[in-house]
Amino acid sequence: MYNRVRRRKVAEINVVPYIDVMLVLLIIFMVTAPLITQGVKVDLPKADSEPLDKDSKTPLVASVDAEGNYYIAEGAGKNKRVSAEELAIEVAAQLQLDPKKPVVVNGDGAVSYDAVIQLMVLLQKAGVPSVGLMTDMPEK
Structure with missing residues (x-):
């Protein structure tokens, strides 16, 4: 007969590779987090208003800065400067894809009411049925 040596099975999980992956992901998120918050510098008017529902869809944000330039949110905190015609075309296209998408105006507090x-x-x-206005919470 053959002499077989039975080896015991090891029931341990080597977690070192998982820790390495976790640390790499942590570094990636730490580096990219400040990049996500980029946008148009707009000083929103202060008002005591209700925030959007947590269940609502992410709104399409159209912005106007203090100089009267138009911007549209491209996602991930990035805004693209557009002309009035380009803004209307972009919003109409977005509403064709999702007619129930909320649209909000992000207007600088220093911009004229007319703008x-x-x-x-x-x-x-462009076909938006209703428009919301963005505000900042007043300091107490």
């Missing part, structure tokens, strides 16, 4: 109204009229002509 915000012109943006809202532009959005209405």
Whole structure:
């Protein structure tokens, strides 16, 4: 007969590779997190308002800065400067993909009331049924 040596099975999990992967992901997220918060510098007016529901879809954000330039959110905190016509075309295209997508205006507090109204009229002509206005919470 053959002499077989039975080896015991090891029931341990080597977690070192998982820790290495976790640390690499942590470094990646730490580096990319500040990049996500980029956007148009807009000083929002202060108002005591209700935030959007947590269950609602991510809104499409149209911005107007203090100089009256238009921007549209491209996702991940990035905004693209567009003309009035490009903004209307982009919003109409987004609404064709998702007609129930909420649209909000991100207007600088220093911009004229007329510029915000012109943006809202532009959005209405693009087919937006209702527009929300973004605000910051007032400091208490």
